[in-house]
Amino acid sequence: MDISDVLTRLRTFADARDWQQFHTPRNLTLALVGEVGELAELVQWRTDDDVLALARTEAGREALADERADVFTYLVELADTLGIDLDRAVHAKIDKNAVKYPVELARGSNAKYTELGTP
Amino acid sequence: MDISDVLTRLRTFADARDWQQFHTPRNLTLALVGEVGELAELVQWRTDDDVLALARTEAGREALADERADVFTYLVELADTLGIDLDRAVHAKIDKNAVKYPVELARGSNAKYTELGTP
Amino acid sequence: MDISDVLTRLRTFADARDWQQFHTPRNLTLALVGEVGELAELVQWRTDDDVLALARTEAGREALADERADVFTYLVELADTLGIDLDRAVHAKIDKNAVKYPVELARGSNAKYTELGTP
Amino acid sequence: MDISDVLTRLRTFADARDWQQFHTPRNLTLALVGEVGELAELVQWRTDDDVLALARTEAGREALADERADVFTYLVELADTLGIDLDRAVHAKIDKNAVKYPVELARGSNAKYTELGTP
Numbered sequence: 385m386d387i388s389d390v391l392t393r394l395r396t397f398a399d400a401r402d403w404q405q406f407h408t409p410r411n412l413t414l415a416l417v418g419e420v421g422e423l424a425e426l427v428q429w430r431t432d433d434d435v436l437a438l439a440r441t442e443a444g445r446e447a448l449a450d451e452r453a454d455v456f457t458y459l460v461e462l463a464d465t466l467g468i469d470l471d472r473a474v475h476a477k478i479d480k481n482a483v484k485y486p487v488e489l490a491r492g493s494n495a496k497y498t499e500l501g502t503p
Numbered sequence: 504m505d506i507s508d509v510l511t512r513l514r515t516f517a518d519a520r521d522w523q524q525f526h527t528p529r530n531l532t533l534a535l536v537g538e539v540g541e542l543a544e545l546v547q548w549r550t551d552d553d554v555l556a557l558a559r560t561e562a563g564r565e566a567l568a569d570e571r572a573d574v575f576t577y578l579v580e581l582a583d584t585l586g587i588d589l590d591r592a593v594h595a596k597i598d599k600n601a602v603k604y605p606v607e608l609a610r611g612s613n614a615k616y617t618e619l620g621t622p
Numbered sequence: 623m624d625i626s627d628v629l630t631r632l633r634t635f636a637d638a639r640d641w642q643q644f645h646t647p648r649n650l651t652l653a654l655v656g657e658v659g660e661l662a663e664l665v666q667w668r669t670d671d672d673v674l675a676l677a678r679t680e681a682g683r684e685a686l687a688d689e690r691a692d693v694f695t696y697l698v699e700l701a702d703t704l705g706i707d708l709d710r711a712v713h714a715k716i717d718k719n720a721v722k723y724p725v726e727l728a729r730g731s732n733a734k735y736t737e738l739g740t741p
Numbered sequence: 742m743d744i745s746d747v748l749t750r751l752r753t754f755a756d757a758r759d760w761q762q763f764h765t766p767r768n769l770t771l772a773l774v775g776e777v778g779e780l781a782e783l784v785q786w787r788t789d790d791d792v793l794a795l796a797r798t799e800a801g802r803e804a805l806a807d808e809r810a811d812v813f814t815y816l817v818e819l820a821d822t823l824g825i826d827l828d829r830a831v832h833a834k835i836d837k838n839a840v841k842y843p844v845e846l847a848r849g850s851n852a853k854y855t856e857l858g859t860p
Contacts, residue, residue, distance in 0.1 A: 390593055393597055397600070400610075401610050401611070401612075409555065410546050414651065414652070414781045414784060415781075416539060416542070417539060417543065417778055418778045418782040420536060420774065420778060421776070423532060424772075425778070428768055428774075429763050432528050435529065435585070439587065445587065448585055449592035449595070449596075450595075450596050452578060453593045453595070454596060455535075455578055456578055456589060457593065457597070459571060459574055459578070463568075463571050466555070466567055468564065468567060468568045473568035473572040473575075474576065475512075476568070476569075476572070477576065478572075492522075492524075529767060530666055532771065533767070533771070534663075534666045536666075537662045539659060540658060540660060541656070543656045543659065544653075544656040547649055547655075548644050625744070628832070631832075632835070638848075639848050643849075646789040647793065648788075648792065651780060651781060655777060662770060662774065665766055665767050673766040677823040683825065688830070690816060690830055691827070691830040691831045693773075694813075694830075697809060700809065701806075701809050704796040705796060706802065706806045708809060710806075711809055711813075713750075714810070715810035715814065723758060725757050729757075730762075731758075
């Protein structure tokens with residue numbers, strides 16, 4: 385997937401509808417929250433196995449895919465509004481996390497980096 | 504940005520730490536919510552202009568970029584866990600939205616598609 | 623617990639700091655999201671049993687209690703800003719839910735009311 | 742408003758439907774997130790003035806009140822499941838915040854307590 389293709393489509397979509405005026409940082413953050421809420425609703429009363437089973441049905445897969453796509457869309461638009469290069473941001477963050485969570489300390493642990501011991 | 508590159512890095516990262524065991528649909532959804540909360544904290548008491556100004560400082564840009572990267576990461580991992588092709592999902596959802604929000608009805612309007620009039 | 627006591631304390635607290643200016647509907651909604659994110663972080667990599675165990679430790683109980691209190695506080699302030707009587711709203715909503723989820727249909731089911739069968 | 746009355750009603754409601762089995766900490770947290778998402782959807786494309794105007798219409802007020810009630814309900818049930826006394830938690834947290842945000846430093850400031858200067 386090429387994010388710049390997605391971004392181009394999203395910009396064209398918004399421009400055609402004169403929606404750029406609504407794409408402020410706070411509007412997009414709130415819209416992102418709304419979509420994450422819909423994602424949560426799909427898993428709220430289900431076990432992980434139930435969610436995985438849902439993802440194997442056609443209707444369930446589509447519902448889960450749609451919500452993920454919505455979150456993704458707002459995230460890309462938010463980065464665009466703020467002039468953030470999402471690609472660079474993601475790779476830079478993975479680099480940081482590699483430092484925060486050294487393999488030898490973090491292996492098999494669900495602890496936050498501030499709570500990891502020293503080797 | 505190529506999402507499959509990101510996904511490959513994230514899988515390698517998780518495998519090296521034996522973290523795939525934690526990457527269940529509900530864990531990742533909750534982790535996503537945590538990161539969205541941090542994003543909200545960055546904009547909660549600020550106007551849109553303040554947020555845009557923040558994004559132009561180096562420290563602010565990095566903070567905003569990091570939170571976006573975190574949301575993105577969990578979203579990609581969530582899609583991976585559920586076997587969802589995020590690329591296809593995003594393009595399919597934009598196609599759907601184009602039908603739900605016809606240009607002539609949606610232009611300049613912030614109404615939900617269920618509340619758009621007929622031309 | 624008397625919510626009007628809490629509301630009185632919160633108003634006094636905000637007035638003393640000249641914070642009412644920040645208590646707009648959208649600011650408070652975003653602040654609420656931030657606190658819900660912190661709540662999610664406390665449970666994200668834990669099983670339900672782990673969370674219950676955490677709630678039985680003193681530090682864990684305090685952390686969980688604090689986040690709940692923060693969400694509660696913003697919710698009360700949000701209702702106050704919008705002129706909503708939270709007491710009446712809550713009881714009215716329980717009444718509605720009793721209609722949406724009739725005992726004979728909803729018993730033991732995690733289905734949404736739109737998916738409940740007919741008796 | 743007496744929260745113990747609300748809690749009693751909610752317990753009776755859940756017991757009658759055999760729903761206590763679903764009221765685990767993580768389920769309730771995810772349900773809370775879903776409701777906060779619906780709250781965000783009500784304000785996402787609106788200015789604060791628009792939200793306040795919405796709150797003055799009957800339908801808008803009811804929608805906003807209902808979402809607040811839902812968030813409140815899950816919050817009370819979550820505290821109940823974890824054995825947290827929400828009343829005590831809220832007052833204790835306000836006490837803590839009074840220490841974190843001394844009037845003379847916090848007056849008129851939207852800074853986080855970690856960023857407040859010294860007098």
